[in-house]
Structure formats: structure tokens, C-alpha cells
Amino acid sequence: MLNPLAQVSLDRLRQRKSVKWQRYPDDVLPLWVAEMDVEPAEPIRQAIVEALDLGDTGYPAGTEYQEALKAFSERRWGWDGIAIERTALVSDVMLGIVELIKLVSGPGDPVIVSPPVYPPFFQFVRSMGRAVVEAPLTNARLDLDVIERTFRHVKADHPVYLLCSPHNPTGTVHTEQELTGLAVLAARYGVRVIADEIHAPLSTTFVPYLSVDPNGMSLMSASKGWNLAAMRAAVALSNTDELDRLPEEVSHGPSHFGTIAHAAAFREGGEWLDALLAGLDENRKLLKDLLTEHLPEIGYEPSEATFLAWLDCRAISDDPATYFVDRGKVALMSGTEFGSGGAGHVRFNIGTSPEIITEAVRRMSASR
Known part of the structure; x- marks a missing residue:
């Protein structure tokens, strides 16, 4: 099965009305809230369509x-x-x-x-x-x-x-x-x-x-x-x-x-989930490689699970979420919202395409 994270274009994503795609202007890449950029797994889509067809x-x-x-x-x-x-x-x-x-x-x-x-x-x-x-x-x-x-x-x-x-x-x-x-x-x-x-x-x-x-x-x-x-x-x-x-x-x-x-x-949904997990593994490696090359001052260790990355940006700013959205047009979740140990950190949603991750790191690097 194809990687679910590589199937949805940015143009199509920007048509969505969920909070991820409505909170910020169109010139901002939203990688903050815990929504993935995927199409529904086919068994789920079929189950909902069947319910609608039945009037259920x-x-x-x-x-x-x-x-x-x-x-x-x-x-x-x-x-x-x-x-x-x-x-x-x-x-x-x-x-x-x-x-x-x-x-x-x-x-x-x-x-x-x-x-x-x-x-x-x-x-x-x-x-x-x-x-x-x-x-x-x-x-x-x-x-x-x-x-x-x-x-x-x-x-x-x-x-x-x-x-x-x-x-x-x-x-x-x-x-x-x-x-x-x-x-x-x-x-x-x-x-x-x-x-x-x-x-x-x-x-x-x-x-x-x-x-x-x-x-x-x-x-x-x-x-x-x-x-x-x-x-x-x-x-x-x-x-x-x-x-x-x-x-x-x-x-x-x-x-x-x-x-x-x-x-x-x-x-x-197991087959779809397996393809997603493989895609997330690839995205973790991609993000690590991109940060090592372009933003080595950011600390990041690829996680074992979830579609979330926890980035230590204390070498860049005390308020990196504001820094990157203002200067780089990349919306990340501020670490201060997570309690003690969160200051100087951001949460980066890797549940998206490799192209969007690459563009986000490019923008973050260019903001320096």
C-alpha cells in the first residue's frame, strides 16, 4: 500500500475547513495541532458511505x-x-x-x-x-x-x-x-x-x-x-x-x-496503519537529516511513536514558536503549553508529506 502521508497535495489540504488549516493565513505552513494530512483509510470511508446510504x-x-x-x-x-x-x-x-x-x-x-x-x-x-x-x-x-x-x-x-x-x-x-x-x-x-x-x-x-x-x-x-x-x-x-x-x-x-x-x-484498517507507520519512520529520518544539515543548533531525537516531534530550540529563541511563525511562516506548537520542561521547545507535526516537512525546515532555516 502507498504511503498515506504522500497522497494529498498542499492545494487540496488548503481546502479543508478543520482548525489546522483555518487558524493561520495561507502563507503559513501549519504543523502545530495533532491532525494528520491524510485521506481516510478506505474501510473507514466505505463504512461511513454505507451508513449514509442506509440513512443510518x-x-x-x-x-x-x-x-x-x-x-x-x-x-x-x-x-x-x-x-x-x-x-x-x-x-x-x-x-x-x-x-x-x-x-x-x-x-x-x-x-x-x-x-x-x-x-x-x-x-x-x-x-x-x-x-x-x-x-x-x-x-x-x-x-x-x-x-x-x-x-x-x-x-x-x-x-x-x-x-x-x-x-x-x-x-x-x-x-x-x-x-x-x-x-x-x-x-x-x-x-x-x-x-x-x-x-x-x-x-x-x-x-x-x-x-x-x-x-x-x-x-x-x-x-x-x-x-x-x-x-x-x-x-x-x-x-x-x-x-x-x-x-x-x-x-x-x-x-x-x-x-x-x-x-x-x-x-x-491494519494495512493502512502499517503503511502510515512506515511513512512516519521515513519522516522522522528525513526531519533528523534536514535539521542536522540546516539547523544543527536544534536538538531532536526521533521518537518511538506518534506523529509528533519534540524540538529543543533554546539555542535559537526563548519563544521559538513565535519566532518561526513570524519569521519563517511555519506554525508550530509552543513548548510552554506543555508545562515544566517545555520552555524553548516546540512540537512539530510530522504527520504530513515529506515535501511539506522539507519546505518547513527550509523556511525555518531561512528565518535565521
Whole structure:
């Protein structure tokens, strides 16, 4: 199968009405938000067209999505730990995380995160009126010593740790040893771990958190792996029966088209995903080579997963996102939004064509 990242022209992309292509003027290359520049996988397109042809535009029902995810996890990760009766449909990963936080903790309990990390971890938690406590990464990896010190000093009845796995923005894939160590600490200090595993399909070495923690909870989705943010749906998973206590209205959030599209992705989208992963590997190498040649002062180590690159631009500017959009017409996501450790960094979306990556680095270099 052809590389999905090499199939869409810039002219066609600029016709899109999503936030990626509408936020900035047409002279700016948008490589900021986590949308990929791809056409839908054919099985997904067919599933949605068939639903439209049937007039199947009502409310979602059944467990087709969860069953497709279960089969995918067994094929892809060799993990048979999903129990359908311990899953729940939710509208998307972050709103699912909010509901799980409310389910396992109280209004005054803090939420611990490991920055630099996905900005909504801060935004959504603070909107709930909760305190955010940081246990920063060390060299882009979970630091179990830092996490233990944080767990030990947090004074709360039911603290929560939000795990990002694979990690956004660094693309780190946490090892089984690291995740097991986290689970041991969580049990020791009475912390509940909720894992955001939305990028899991974009890793070939992913370890599900629920495979190591009997009290674990997680959120999974086809949204990032197959570029389906417009079709809202996600699955909450647990190793306990606690999801039975979610409010009835939570299950009303996912769209019917979302559950259809995501189920088709997990069930029939493997060939497309493999081609995408190969394309992302090529893009990581391309970006590394281009930066080495044209912007060697930028630090970059190709990630193990996701379609995101984390660039250390401290040698160029304290505010590199503003610098590159103003001087080079390249929109990147500012590292300051990711919490501690993000200053002087940017997140660069490599889920696009090699031509656009090449042009972006050319513009960034010319801005110097």
C-alpha cells in the first residue's frame, strides 16, 4: 500500500475547513495541532458511505467498537485483557478522563502529571477545580524516583495520576518495566492511575497499562491512529467494575458515525496503519537529516511513536514558536503549553508529506 502521508497535495489540504488549516493565513505552513494530512483509510470511508446510504444517522448502540478494539489489541499487542463488560463508550478521550477522575476521586483531590505533557491535562483538570501536581519527566522518560517523591508528599484521600502513553509530545513509549514500577508505586501510595492511550496504535512496542495494574483505568481511541478527530468516540477500559457507576448521560456523548468509523479502523484498517507507520519512520529520518544539515543548533531525537516531534530550540529563541511563525511562516506548537520542561521547545507535526516537512525546515532555516 502507498504511503498515506504522500497522497494529498498542499492545494487540496488548503481546502479543508478543520482548525489546522483555518487558524493561520495561507502563507503559513501549519504543523502545530495533532491532525494528520491524510485521506481516510478506505474501510473507514466505505463504512461511513454505507451508513449514509442506509440513512443510518441515528444514535449509537451495541458494543461493535469495543469488540473491534479487543480484537485489534489481541492481534497488535498480543494482549487479551479487554473485558467488554468492563468498558464504556465515551465521547472522546479527554472528556472520558474527566469522568474517570470524578469517578475515582473527590472534589479536593489533586491530579499528578508528568510534564512536558499534553496541554489539556492541565486545562481540563484545572477547569474541574482540581490542583495539578507535577512529577516531571527526566530525559523524556518517566522518572520513578521523582514520581515516588511526588506520590509520597501529596496529601489527599484519593489522588490521581494521569499517564500519557505513548507520551505526547516526546513520543516516548513507556517500557513494561517502567509501567510496572509506576503500578507498584500507585498501589503503595494509594494513587489511581488513569492512562491516556490515544496514540497507542501509532507504536509497534506499546504496552497497555491495564496489563500491569489490576486497578488500572484507561482511555483508547482510533482518533489519532486513523485521523478521526471529526468523528468523536472513545472507549474507557478498566480492570475493575467501577465503570458501571458512570452516569447514564456519559454514554450519550459518542456519535454514531464515530463508533462506526472507529470500529472499522480497528477491524479493517491494519494495512493502512502499517503503511502510515512506515511513512512516519521515513519522516522522522528525513526531519533528523534536514535539521542536522540546516539547523544543527536544534536538538531532536526521533521518537518511538506518534506523529509528533519534540524540538529543543533554546539555542535559537526563548519563544521559538513565535519566532518561526513570524519569521519563517511555519506554525508550530509552543513548548510552554506543555508545562515544566517545555520552555524553548516546540512540537512539530510530522504527520504530513515529506515535501511539506522539507519546505518547513527550509523556511525555518531561512528565518535565521
